[in-house]
Amino acid sequence: MSERVAVDANALMMPVEVGVRVFDELDRVCGDYDAVVPDVVRAELATLSDGAGEEATAASVGADLAARCDTQETDGQYADDALVALAESGAVDAVCTNDGPLRERVLAAGVPVIHLRGRNQLTRTQP
Known part of the structure; x- marks a missing residue:
């Protein structure tokens, strides 16, 4: 079971902001998994992508990845929240x-967090 x-x-914005291929890294860290994105995260990416500059570009890429x-x-x-x-x-x-x-809040809830370690790798931190 994944x-x-x-x-x-x-x-989802990491590919543009720090050059991390987030799904390749999730494959490496998690193996078999199903990625889910809360509806409010999709809305946040849509709002951010309406702007200009690198953040808007990163959010646009993030919205595409969220699909x-x-x-x-x-x-x-x-x-x-x-x-x-x-x-x-x-x-x-x-x-x-x-x-x-957010990482601290999730860990306090007893759930592992997958986050950037170093320049281009994700790692899992257990609560």
């Missing part, structure tokens, strides 16, 4: 993010 990994906006993931409907308005709620409810087995405060 694990469910929730993916945050900043993880490869299942959408998880959530009740929250904020992406971080939605990801923590998914972790707390047991709906996901891990969260992929490079957001420090």
Whole structure:
């Protein structure tokens, strides 16, 4: 049975921002997994991609990558809260993010976090 990994906006933006091939790295770290993106993360990427500059480009790429993931409907308005709620409810087995405060909240909920280690590799941190 594959694990469910929730993916945050900043993880989906890694290919442009830090040159990490996020799905190749998730394949390496997780093996068999299903990637899920909360609906509020998709909305966040859509909003960010409307701007200009590198962040907008990264968000546009992130939105394209999110299309490869299942959408998880959530009740929250904020992406971080939605990801923590998914972790707390047991709906996901891990969260992929490079957001420090979110990482701490997910770990406090007892769920592993997959995050950037060094320049271009993801690693898993257990709670």
